[in-house]
Amino acid sequence: MPTHFKLNTGAEIPAIGFGTWQDEQAQEDAVAEALKAGYRHIDTARVYLTEKAVGKAIKKSGIPRHELFVTTKLWNHQHHPDDVPTALQQSLDDLDMQYVDLYLIHWPVAWKRGTDMFPKKDGKMILEDIDFVDTYKAMEKLLDTGKVKAIGVSNFSKAEMEHLLEEVSVTPAVHQMECHPWLQQRSFVAWHRSKCIHITHYSPLGNQNQLYQSKGTVGKLIEEPVLADIGKQYDKSAPQVTLAWGITQGHSVLPKSKTPARIQSNFKGDFRLGPRDMEKIQQLDRKLRFNDSSEDFGKEFFTDLDGKWMRGAHAQKVSSLNASWLYLGPSSLQSLKGDL
Numbered sequence: 001m002p003t004h005f006k007l008n009t010g011a012e013i014p015a016i017g018f019g020t021w022q023d024e025q026a027q028e029d030a031v032a033e034a035l036k037a038g039y040r041h042i043d044t045a046r047v048y049l050t051e052k053a054v055g056k057a058i059k060k061s062g063i064p065r066h067e068l069f070v071t072t073k074l075w076n077h078q079h080h081p082d083d084v085p086t087a088l089q090q091s092l093d094d095l096d097m098q099y100v101d102l103y104l105i106h107w108p109v110a111w112k113r114g115t116d117m118f119p120k121k122d123g124k125m126i127l128e129d130i131d132f133v134d135t136y137k138a139m140e141k142l143l144d145t146g147k148v149k150a151i152g153v154s155n156f157s158k159a160e161m162e163h164l165l166e167e168v169s170v171t172p173a174v175h176q177m178e179c180h181p182w183l184q185q186r187s188f189v190a191w192h193r194s195k196c197i198h199i200t201h202y203s204p205l206g207n208q209n210q211l212y213q214s215k216g217t218v219g220k221l222i223e224e225p226v227l228a229d230i231g232k233q234y235d236k237s238a239p240q241v242t243l244a245w246g247i248t249q250g251h252s253v254l255p256k257s258k259t260p261a262r263i264q265s266n267f268k269g270d271f272r273l274g275p276r277d278m279e280k281i282q283q284l285d286r287k288l289r290f291n292d293s294s295e296d297f298g299k300e301f302f303t304d305l306d307g308k309w310m311r312g313a314h315a316q317k318v319s320s321l322n323a324s325w326l327y328l329g330p331s332s333l334q335s336l337k338g339d340l
């Protein structure tokens with residue numbers, strides 16, 4: 001029986017979800033394969049352009065809607081409260097569904113309203129002065145329509161979470177964030193637990209995503225020998241251990257793959273690791289964040305979180321370290337971080 005976790009709404013979220021960012025053309029087949037393998041939790045977003053493919057694969061599978069958990073996300077150009085209901089309806093139309101189980105603010109930044117998903121001037125994003133609190137309050141109203149069963153956020157800093165909680169009446173059910181053994185975010189995780197906010201790990205396999213390779217030569221998280229060693233006791237692979245590390249903490253995880261054999265094997269990452277193995281993996285934390293869009297998105301994200309490298313005044317110093325900083329172990333990284 002696949003693991004499920006209870007959200008603060010009372011609903012259950014399957015521990016293993018299926019990511020659908022990138023490879024749009026392959027997604028209908030990939031989601032069909034995932035459903036066949038047993039996944040019942042699918043993650044998409046307006047900006048991934050994969051909602052139609054997800055909807056088609058689900059329809060073809062014949063699996064009743066109530067057996068599935070589907071998440072989608074509001075994109076940055078539709079943060080104005082008046083745009084939120086329209087944005088949701090566009091997603092529902094593409095998904096060919098009456099409701100989503102979870103609707104998230106994708107990033108805590110508002111861009112110019114309109115139809116352009118990436119509104120730019122002189123190469124820079126055009127920002128809109130909209131507090132994400134107002135966007136979230138518009139999402140709270142969607143709960144009454146039955147078109148969303150739960151709401152939440154993604155990519156928020158701690159200060160942004162605290163600001164949100166002070167102002168809104170519905171505690172987010174979920175925070176979807178980058179999390180893996182190289183970016184464990186233990187104190188932020190504990191904070192979420194104290195607030196009853198479920199965490200979902202994106203990029204759960206670390207830096208497997210091709211886009212993250214530009215960060216320099218750091219090796220691959222899933223090639224850490226300790227993960228393979230631990231896996232031997234359970235007859236599991238290193239990627240499966242990485243997923244189980246999230247699930248053992250009570251978090252859901254969203255591996256993405258267009259490769260049938262990987263889709264099937266990732267689903268078998270649904271198991272629990274013992275405390276000694278969790279302790280061994282704790283030692284792997286390198287505070288390495290691979291997905292930080294601050295430079296492209298016109299706002300500095302994650303400013304108070306692990307794995308943040310500030311730009312601006314310190315950019316020269318960081319750039320003089322260039323790719324080599326990625327080779328440094330956790331203690332050197334920490335001391336450098338304090339220095340920057």
Ligand SMILES: NC(=O)c1ccc[n+]([C@@H]2O[C@H](COP(=O)([O-])OP(=O)(O)OC[C@H]3O[C@@H](n4cnc5c(N)ncnc54)[C@H](OP(=O)(O)O)[C@@H]3O)[C@@H](O)[C@H]2O)c1
Binds near residue numbers: 204265
């Ligand atoms: N909220 C956000 O801002 C946000 C940001 C990033 C991601 N996400 C969500 O999280 C999902 C997963 O994140 P992600 O796609 O960045 O990273 P990921 O799932 O950690 O890694 C995906 C990459 O790993 C490869 N892969 C999958 N299983 C593997 C295995 N068992 N062994 C070796 N390689 C394997 C895939 O290749 P193939 O496909 O070629 O098999 C793909 O290149 C996304 O699809 C999306 O749904 C959300």
